[in-house]
Amino acid sequence: MGAEVVVEGLTKSFGRQTIWRDVTLTLPPGEVSVMLGPSGTGKSVFLKSMIGLLKPDRGRCVVNGVDIVSCSEHKLYEIRKLFGVLFQDGALFGSMNLYDNIAFPLREHTKKSETEIKRIVLEKMDMVGLAGADKKLPGEISGGMRKRAGLARALVLDPEIILCDEPDSGLDPVRTAYISQLLLDLNAQIDATILIVTHNINLARTVPDNVGMLYRRELVMFGPREVLLTSDEPAVRQFLNGSRFGPIGMSEEKDTATLAAEQQLADAGHHDGSTDDVYGVVPQLQPTPGLPDRRGVRRRKDRVMSILHSLPPAAQEGIIESLTPDEQQHYGVRPHMFATAPIGRRPSPQPRDRIEGDLGVANLPQTTWRPPEPGQGGGV
Ligand SMILES: Nc1ncnc2c1ncn2[C@@H]1O[C@H](COP(=O)(O)OP(=O)(O)OP(=O)(O)O)[C@@H](O)[C@H]1O
Numbered sequence: 001m002g003a004e005v006v007v008e009g010l011t012k013s014f015g016r017q018t019i020w021r022d023v024t025l026t027l028p029p030g031e032v033s034v035m036l037g038p039s040g041t042g043k044s045v046f047l048k049s050m051i052g053l054l055k056p057d058r059g060r061c062v063v064n065g066v067d068i069v070s071c072s073e074h075k076l077y078e079i080r081k082l083f084g085v086l087f088q089d090g091a092l093f094g095s096m097n098l099y100d101n102i103a104f105p106l107r108e109h110t111k112k113s114e115t116e117i118k119r120i121v122l123e124k125m126d127m128v129g130l131a132g133a134d135k136k137l138p139g140e141i142s143g144g145m146r147k148r149a150g151l152a153r154a155l156v157l158d159p160e161i162i163l164c165d166e167p168d169s170g171l172d173p174v175r176t177a178y179i180s181q182l183l184l185d186l187n188a189q190i191d192a193t194i195l196i197v198t199h200n201i202n203l204a205r206t207v208p209d210n211v212g213m214l215y216r217r218e219l220v221m222f223g224p225r226e227v228l229l230t231s232d233e234p235a236v237r238q239f240l241n242g243s244r245f246g247p248i249g250m251s252e253e254k255d256t257a258t259l260a261a262e263q264q265l266a267d268a269g270h271h272d273g274s275t276d277d278v279y280g281v282v283p284q285l286q287p288t289p290g291l292p293d294r295r296g297v298r299r300r301k302d303r304v305m306s307i308l309h310s311l312p313p314a315a316q317e318g319i320i321e322s323l324t325p326d327e328q329q330h331y332g333v334r335p336h337m338f339a340t341a342p343i344g345r346r347p348s349p350q351p352r353d354r355i356e357g358d359l360g361v362a363n364l365p366q367t368t369w370r371p372p373e374p375g376q377g378g379g380v
Pocket residue numbers: 014019037038039040041042043044045046
């Protein structure tokens with residue numbers, strides 16, 4: 001089973017620029033989590049901080065009892081071996097063929113024989129659908145294949161935790177769907193804890209067990225996927241919908257005057273750039289038939305049902321509806337037992353203080369932005 005990662009009060013600045021502060025979350029062992037957030041909110045910095053490539057100013061990041069932030073260099077070197085990282089561009093050596101790229105960590109960090117290395121490299125290449133491509137150079141293959149090669153390299157040391165920085169970047173929607181499925185299939189096969197940083201809303205809606213979002217130097221929320229997917233937090237809704245209208249601006253949050261002007265545009269029926277209203281829990285991807293069931297799913301059910309009472313009604317409803325009738329009976333729940341609005345219909349926004357607490361919803365500065373009324377344009 002993958003390792004649990006406990007992040008507590010993590011804060012990172014570069015000089016006087018605070019990237020994010022007081023980030024607290026737990027990546028449950030063997031579950032898949034996604035971190036969303038507008039560009040520049042520090043998602044990559046967060047991943048790098050988790051493996052000790054960057055040093056946070058404050059806080060803890062604990063894996064197997066070791067705090068990566070304060071441990072010795074020697075311990076950090078050891079603990080890093082638990083991580084497999086897929087960097088945004090695959091980070092392959094251009095002059096090495098795929099075989100040598102993927103074998104690199106084994107030759108660097110282990111004393112395995114070349115025969116053993118060959119067995120492992122070919123096995124991982126097969127797992128990511130690259131069988132037969134071992135002689136190719138990174139420059140000779142597509143972006144999707146480079147991502148797969150980066151993933152195979154991340155797998156060779158049998159990581160307990162896999163960090164993926166925008167595995168979909170530069171990929172078309174079909175290749176993104178394939179890499180989404182691949183990540184879930186890998187999770188089923190090796191039960192590793194996975195954290196994916198992405199902007200891809202389809203991936204965020206269908207792949208992970210948990211979703212979080214960084215915004216305005218805070219972790220807006222982090223928790224079971226159903227919470228974010230049914231959230232009425234304006235920044236979350238705007239981000240999921242890819243809408244221009246809302247608190248997130250071109251490069252930073254908007255000021256009051258901009259928000260008021262935007263509200264006028266919305267009232268006048270101007271299009272906000274979004275298409276459908278992305279709200280509600282959609283079915284999660286399943287491992288490809290023939291692969292093992294995801295062990296994290298069973299563990300997650302017990303975990304999420306134990307905190308069900310602390311979640312907003314729409315999230316509770318989404319979770320209960322995702323259970324089979326037998327599971328509903330096992331946990332003593334039935335659809336519509338808590339929620340007032342059926343899933344897919346948006347409940348009225350909750351006052352901020354009613355959705356805080358166990359959820360870890362950040363106390364964001366109040367915004368004057370309000371969604372346009374139905375029928376007044378916007379489609380938010
Ligand atoms: N080594 C560094 N030194 C100084 N500033 C840095 C460093 N690395 C990142 N930053 C700054 O931290 C901020 C967050 O960068 P980061 O790349 O983590 O954002 P991101 O959320 O991953 O963005 P994107 O979605 O566009 O990839 C940016 O303002 C960036 O310039």
